[in-house]
Amino acid sequence: MGERKKAIEVSGLVKRYDDLVALGGVSLVVNRGEVFGLLGSNGAGKTTMIHVLTGILTPTEGTARVAGVDVVRDPLEVKRRIGYLPETPALYDRLTGMEYLQLIAGLRGMDPRSIDGRIGRFSENLDMTRHLHLRMGAYSKGMKQKISFMAAVFHRPDILFLDEPTSGLDPRYSEYMKDFIRGYSKKGGTVFLSTHYTSFAQNVCTRVAVIHRGGVVGRGTVEDMLAKSGTVDLAHAFIELTGGPIHTGDRG
Amino acid sequence: MILGADLITARRHLWHRFKTHPFVSIMFFFTTLVTLTMAIQILYFLNRMDWTDSGLQLDRPLTAVLFFSVVLARGMMNTYRKLFEARELLVPFSMPIRPREIVKAKFLGNLVYSVVLYGTLFLMTLAMMGALGHWVWIPPGILLEGILLLVLANAMGFVFPLILQIRNRTRKNRSLALAGTLLLISMVLVQGAYRGLLYYPTLGLLAVSFVVWMPLLDGDIIPGWLWQQSKPFRVLWLDRRVDRRGGLITGSGRWSGERFVSRKDYLVLLRQRDMMAVLFSSVMIMAVQVGLYMFMGPHSGFENVEPEYSKYVYPLFLALSIYLAGVLQFALLGLSSVGMEGRSLWILKTQPVEAVTVVRGKARLILAVGLPVMLLVALPLPLLDGMPLPVTLFFLLSSVSLSLAFTGIGIWSGARLPNFDETMKYLPDLMAQFTIVFLCLFIALVLLGIPAAVMRLDTWAGVVAAAVGIGWGYTALLWGIRWGAVAFERIQSDEYL
Numbered sequence A: 001m002g003e004r005k006k007a008i009e010v011s012g013l014v015k016r017y018d019d020l021v022a023l024g025g026v027s028l029v030v031n032r033g034e035v036f037g038l039l040g041s042n043g044a045g046k047t048t049m050i051h052v053l054t055g056i057l058t059p060t061e062g063t064a065r066v067a068g069v070d071v072v073r074d075p076l077e078v079k080r081r082i083g084y085l086p087e088t089p090a091l092y093d094r095l096t097g098m099e100y101l102q103l104i105a106g107l108r109g110m111d112p113r114s115i116d117g118r119i120g121r122f123s124e125n126l127d128m129t130r131h132l133h134l135r136m137g138a139y140s141k142g143m144k145q146k147i148s149f150m151a152a153v154f155h156r157p158d159i160l161f162l163d164e165p166t167s168g169l170d171p172r173y174s175e176y177m178k179d180f181i182r183g184y185s186k187k188g189g190t191v192f193l194s195t196h197y198t199s200f201a202q203n204v205c206t207r208v209a210v211i212h213r214g215g216v217v218g219r220g221t222v223e224d225m226l227a228k229s230g231t232v233d234l235a236h237a238f239i240e241l242t243g244g245p246i247h248t249g250d251r252g
Numbered sequence B: 001m002i003l004g005a006d007l008i009t010a011r012r013h014l015w016h017r018f019k020t021h022p023f024v025s026i027m028f029f030f031t032t033l034v035t036l037t038m039a040i041q042i043l044y045f046l047n048r049m050d051w052t053d054s055g056l057q058l059d060r061p062l063t064a065v066l067f068f069s070v071v072l073a074r075g076m077m078n079t080y081r082k083l084f085e086a087r088e089l090l091v092p093f094s095m096p097i098r099p100r101e102i103v104k105a106k107f108l109g110n111l112v113y114s115v116v117l118y119g120t121l122f123l124m125t126l127a128m129m130g131a132l133g134h135w136v137w138i139p140p141g142i143l144l145e146g147i148l149l150l151v152l153a154n155a156m157g158f159v160f161p162l163i164l165q166i167r168n169r170t171r172k173n174r175s176l177a178l179a180g181t182l183l184l185i186s187m188v189l190v191q192g193a194y195r196g197l198l199y200y201p202t203l204g205l206l207a208v209s210f211v212v213w214m215p216l217l218d219g220d221i222i223p224g225w226l227w228q229q230s231k232p233f234r235v236l237w238l239d240r241r242v243d244r245r246g247g248l249i250t251g252s253g254r255w256s257g258e259r260f261v262s263r264k265d266y267l268v269l270l271r272q273r274d275m276m277a278v279l280f281s282s283v284m285i286m287a288v289q290v291g292l293y294m295f296m297g298p299h300s301g302f303e304n305v306e307p308e309y310s311k312y313v314y315p316l317f318l319a320l321s322i323y324l325a326g327v328l329q330f331a332l333l334g335l336s337s338v339g340m341e342g343r344s345l346w347i348l349k350t351q352p353v354e355a356v357t358v359v360r361g362k363a364r365l366i367l368a369v370g371l372p373v374m375l376l377v378a379l380p381l382p383l384l385d386g387m388p389l390p391v392t393l394f395f396l397l398s399s400v401s402l403s404l405a406f407t408g409i410g411i412w413s414g415a416r417l418p419n420f421d422e423t424m425k426y427l428p429d430l431m432a433q434f435t436i437v438f439l440c441l442f443i444a445l446v447l448l449g450i451p452a453a454v455m456r457l458d459t460w461a462g463v464v465a466a467a468v469g470i471g472w473g474y475t476a477l478l479w480g481i482r483w484g485a486v487a488f489e490r491i492q493s494d495e496y497l
Helices: A046-053 A075-081 A097-107 A112-125 A141-153 A171-186 A198-204 A222-229 A234-241 B002-020 B022-048 B060-084 B087-093 B099-132 B142-164 B169-193 B199-216 B218-233 B237-244 B246-250 B257-271 B274-296 B307-335 B339-349 B355-378 B380-384 B389-416 B430-457 B459-490
Strands: A006-017 A020-031 A035-040 A061-066 A082-085 A159-163 A190-195 A207-212 A215-221
Touching (some): A006 A046, A006 A190, A020 A046, A020 A190, A035 A198, A046 A159, A046 A190, A075 A082, A097 A112, A097 B257, A112 A141, A141 A159, A141 A171, A171 A190, A171 A198, A198 A234, A215 A234, A222 A234, B002 B099, B060 B099, B060 B142, B060 B169, B060 B218, B087 B099, B087 B218, B099 B142, B099 B199, B099 B430, B142 B169, B257 B274, B257 B339, B274 B307, B274 B380, B307 B355, B307 B389, B307 B430, B355 B380, B389 B430, B389 B459
Parallel strands (some): A082 A159, A159 A190
Antiparallel strands (some): A207 A215
């Protein structure tokens, strides 16, 4: 596979916290224009993986390249090329949405006055226009998710990291998010998303990997995964790969 | 349960800090020892110095009042931070327990922490006195008095904020009047009006009355907490007016990443009232100077002080004022400058902006806000007492050098030991705060003391030495920014998320 085709390349990635192994030697490749889904249960290592790839957490061992750039050696260049939406975005409660977007524009070296043109379409689609001049402390969980999404995409990054992108969003905006991801990928953008919503991943991802206890236990296209598990539902494949169903007792 | 959780959290926090920053922790410990040694030496020197007819005696009532005021102020701040501003209390408040149980746990936690902290400092002082062989006279009964004052001040520190949250105005005013009267009685007692046989029982009675008062405010705790939780979203007219002047503070001209960080910090600090609180403290320091002058008059009229020493009284007081304002305005703001990002630090960390730009932006705001205030703190006494021009210049220049140096220290330690806990106002633990304050004292002694010594030999040479001090202060600032940036770069996502 040509180097220029690779958007993300991870090799033998390990992240240890004392005795706890959050990532135990993960290797994977994501191609340009792909929507890649990292599936895993709670605490499987998905967020740790994204933190390493976005340059905010140093791995214990292994290498990771994003947009052809080593995340440990040149994290700044990586950050220039990416957009990141965390699972539960902690924001500056005392800033308004607009002030926050202007801050992000400024830190990315953009003219804050150009912000209106860049966010106009997003804020209308996400119904955020009337909320942009309110302090973010008063935002609901969904509104926080929407403003963080706008901040992650308005500079048109090459690669988007989305950690549970539909968290806190109602079905209408979840659908919008799916459409956006598909459209973004069609235009050549790469999306690396982490989720435990298998139906969402099945709808938007071109390839997926299942991570369990810090290691990749399955990977391939959605069709491959379904064929291997012999079902039409990615959830079943996921359950089989992550230890099988949990049997409840009489009282749950 | 809650007390246990608080104590375990505090213990783990200390242990984690020692594990992650062993070198800094050891360095801080030694700085504390050095500063204690210096303090003991100064006390020993002052005790031996015969500069009035009767000789200078360390004033026990004054020390007690200062101690009581510090613990009281800290107790009140802690009540706001750990009770009313703590969002995580939503879970305990929704449990089938009475709110007073939570207040009791928070109060006991605070008390235990205070006893451990002040007890450790006291024991360390005794040990250092022993090691140095310089025993400063310690009055009998001081231990009992200290413990009673700790309980009383901590209990008052909880009751006052609780009263202020009462929504019924009549009951609130009545409670405030009663608590205010008891505070007044306590202050009169502590400042030495009465030291008879009943002194300790009276202090104990006052402490018990405040401890008993706490559970009686049970019904006001949750409404007060809810009101405080909604407070950040209110927009005050002052905010809007000062917001518009933000450009003056954060600079004009081309927008840079550094300027954006400054502006963000400016808006956040302004809206969470921290900046106002610090500015208010500095204005109070100015007011105390003016008040002191109005009370004591020109130095030439001092009767109890030898004429050759009287001219040093106001300069010494001014130096102390500059030091205090500098610590508040620069060191402590710098100390919380990285921690104040809290869980939102991911925002700065995921943008393509260099760590040095972030740290410089933070330092820039601290200096832009603090420097004018610092110059104002340095002016009233020289003007009122008619100090000569070189002396006035000396203090203005020294205040600039201290501002630069304290910002450097604050910003470095803020990035090295960040505390992302909002309930602690993003400041590191008290021991680290004390150490920074002591470190600043040491630097103030160098940056003010050396030029002052030169000034005694030659007035204008002293002014030149103070100007050179600005160079040293600037060096400390650059050092703080450089190493602060290195520390900022090393902060990992698992430390704040």
